[in-house]
Amino acid sequence: MRPRRLVVPDPLQPKQVPAGTEAVVVGGGIAGVSAAVVLAERGVAVTLLExxxxxxGRLGAWPERLPDxxxxxxxHGFHAFFRHYYTWRAILRRADPALSFLAPVKSYPVISAEWPAEDLSGLPAAPPLNLLALALRSKSLTRRELLRADADTGRALLAYDRATTYAEFDDVDAAAFLDGFGMTARSRSMLFEAFARSFFCNQGQLxxxxLIAxxxxxxxxxxxxxxFDVPSxxxxxxxxxxxxxxxxxHGADVQMSTGCVSVEPNGHGWRVTTTAGTIDTRHVVMALDPGALKDVVGxxxxxxxxxxxxxxACEKLTVAPPFAVSRIWYDRDVAADRAPFSAVSGQPTLDSIAVYSRLEEPSVDWARATGGSIVELHSYSCQIPDAAAAAAALRKELAALWxxxxxxRIVHTHDRLEATAPAFPPGSAGTRPTVRTDARGLRVAGDYVDTPYLSGLMERSxxxxxxAANDVLAELGAAAEPILGVPQRGLLAGVPQFGAKARASG
Ligand SMILES: Cc1cc2nc3c(=O)[nH]c(=O)nc-3n(C[C@H](O)[C@H](O)[C@H](O)COP(=O)(O)OP(=O)(O)OC[C@H]3O[C@@H](n4cnc5c(N)ncnc54)[C@H](O)[C@@H]3O)c2cc1C
Structure with missing residues (x-):
């Protein structure tokens, strides 16, 4: 399997835009900065508002003073940088051409209080070998169970196709879909629960x-x-x-602490009103989190x-339940055999544990100097509505596992609860904003945007x-920025006898 060339620039088109072209990018997260980088490199005078x-944004970082x-x-929280994040990695190469700041995370266990750990690292890349290797290696999924699994559900997983998968399964929730598989509670918990929660939703609301995509x-x-890799x-x-x-x-004007209040049509362009004044422009990219986009359009x-x-689309856009992040500075190390990153299954609140003092140089240095450790706990879809109470629940569940x-002794904690992630509830396909809107010159970017190509989370941003930048370049007659992606269809997509259940049955 190899990456696919999803957007190929026309070699006959110029790379640079005509002089004097301006654009405003609203939101300085991954989506906004990616758009701003491409536009600024092509000669657009970019104003970036954050x-x-x-x-x-949700990958942001800021200084914190410790009690010592x-x-x-x-x-904002531990992030896994997957190796097929081709677009995001291409942007990151502007920061570090060799991506030398990224280091592989060797093992990636899913742990639980009830069952032995599963390690998802080191599986072959191509299907069906990866699925077979998982079945052979998995302590949860037995070969007998695999043979007895509902064939239509298994085929649906192997036959991903944008049109048919969404047509057939978007109205079903992930919990009901997985019920149909007929897996044991153990396999389901160890192989699917942690995976589904990484998308900031419980299975019943996804x-x-x-999930299939x-x-x-x-x-x-x-x-x-x-x-995956993590920054060192x-x-x-x-x-x-x-x-x-x-x-x-590249001449961009990056305006920090400058919120966008509204974006209104203005002649052939747009008037962007900010907390600092107004900017008139022809091209706008709204790269906000879903709640903020709804607010600005409202x-x-x-x-x-x-x-x-x-x-x-903004009216229908739903924000996921809050995620909770608790970073804890302990006075001593955790047990030597703890993995640097573990996904957690079967706990009501705790979804992942990252031992920062085994992952990231400044944390390693602090731990070395103090004899302590730094651990970060995440709850991706938190039912507790208060940061301190959520952090207490996370710590209690950690103590049961570790x-x-x-x-x-806890030296310091930093606890947050925030609702800025998008939700992908059943029935929401086709209702999300697209990059190009129905008003010329206004584009939307972010991890909830309906794009023509499959991607997820940071890569979708x-x-x-x-x-969005390419849409501006197209309007100006400049060549597109290339985009690579994964094969856009599953191994069994379009194979008649393996197609979706509805087609197979009639
Ligand atoms: C705890 C946690 C763990 C995660 N782990 C992973 C992971 O392991 N792998 C992965 O791929 N993804 C992960 N994600 C998801 C990933 O962080 C997001 O998909 C991605 O960062 C979203 O980027 P974005 O640019 O679309 O949105 P955002 O990061 O939300 O950026 C929106 C920006 O708009 C700004 N803004 C809002 N309102 C205004 C306004 N009115 N005017 C101007 N600016 C405004 C915000 O301040 C923000 O900077 C995780 C997220 C969280 C929270």
Whole structure:
């Protein structure tokens, strides 16, 4: 399996845009910065507006003072940088051409209080070998169980196809779809629960079509295999400071702590009202989190009238339940055999554990100097509505899995609860905003945007940002930025006897 060339630039078109072209990008997360980088490199005078004091959005990082006086950069949360994030990695190469700040995470266990761990690392990349290897290696999934599994459900996983998968499975929730598989509680918990929760939803609130798409994207159709890398230093040093300098070098005007209030039609272009003033421009990329996009469009009645389909998509856009992140500085190390990153299954709140003091240089240094450790706990779809209470629940569940943390002294904690992730509920396919809106000159980018090509999470943000930039370039007659992706269909897609259940039965 190899990556596919999804967007190929026309060699006859110029790379640079005509002089004097301007654009405003709203939102300085992965989507906004990806759009701004491509536009600025092509000669567009870009203004990038970011409401907070740092770039990065949900991948952002900022300094935190510890009780011992030491300053550390802390992040919004641990992130796995998968190797098939081709667009995002291409943007990151502007910060570090060799991507030398990324280091592989060798093992990737799913752990549980009830069952032995599963390790998903090191599986072959191509289907069906990866599925067979998983079945042979898995302690949860027995070969007998695999043979008895519902054949139609198994085929649906192997036959991902954008049109038929969404047509057939978008109205079904992921829990009902997995019920149909007939797996034991153990296999389901160890192989699917943690995976489904990584998309910030419980199985009952996630579209089965989205689960099938993501299973294809991350596992079955992933030419690079399911392994991932993590930055060896904090995200500000590794990613955002160098990308900010890259934007400066290409003449972009990066305005921090400048929120967008509204975006309204203005003649042949747009008037962007910010907390600092107004900017008139022909091209706008709205690269906001889903709640913020709804708010800005809600405050822009002229845009709602000029782009009724965008307004309708914003009304339907749903924000996922909050995610909780608790970073804990302990006075001692966790047990030597703890993996640097573990997905957790079967706990009501805890979904993952990252031992930062085994992953990231500044945390390694702090641990070495103090004899302590730094552990970060995530709940991707948290039922507890308060950051402190959620953090207490996360720590209690950690202590049940890793008893040494129950007696360790907590030196410092940083706890957050935030609802900025998109939801993909059953029935939502076809209702999400697309990159190109029904008002010329206004584009949308972000990890909830309906793109023509399959991708997920950080890569969907980067890909939608580059697609938004490409839409601006297309209007100006400039060549597109190339985009690579995974094979867009599953191994069995389109094979009549293996097609979707509805087609097979009639
Ligand atoms: C805890 C956690 C763990 C995660 N783990 C992973 C992982 O392992 N792998 C993975 O691929 N993905 C992961 N993700 C998802 C990933 O972080 C997101 O998909 C991605 O960062 C979204 O980027 P974005 O640019 O689309 O949106 P955002 O990052 O939300 O960016 C939107 C930006 O808009 C700004 N903004 C909002 N309102 C305004 C306004 N009015 N004016 C101007 N600016 C505004 C915000 O401040 C923000 O900077 C994780 C997310 C979280 C929270």
């Amino acid at each position: 409401a907070t004091g740092h770039l990065g 006086g030491a300053e550390q950069i802390i992040e 579209s089965a079509a989205e 993501m299973f294809h994207y991350y596992f079955l159709g992933n030419p690079e295999g399911i392994g 230093t904090d995200y500000a040093t590794a990613i955002w400071d160098p990308l900010h300098r890259h934007l400066d070098r 405050r822009s009645p002229g845009t709602a009238a000029a782009a009724p389909l965008l307004a309708q 008893p040494e943390t129950a007696t360790a 980067a890909m939608s940002g580059v697609l």
